Amino acid sequence: MGRILKGLVILLIIGFIGLVGYAYLGDMRPERQTISEPVTLDVN
Template structure:
């Protein structure tokens, strides 16, 4: 009984991984973009001289 549960959970994890990888490859073709919004950030830095 416990062996069947572990086998089911393993198969479920493998199918989930395959689905996640498949979605990562197919999503850009569907118009879904995973890239974050970029913006430039400038911060002044004061260094102590000699």
């Protein structure tokens, strides 16, 4: 039982390190795009 718990803790630590590394090194910037749309105002 101790081996399973130890292995699970090690996997959790490796997963956390991978998640932090991806957050810092991964390219997660949004793509920018200019959008223009004409607007007609109904003013009386």
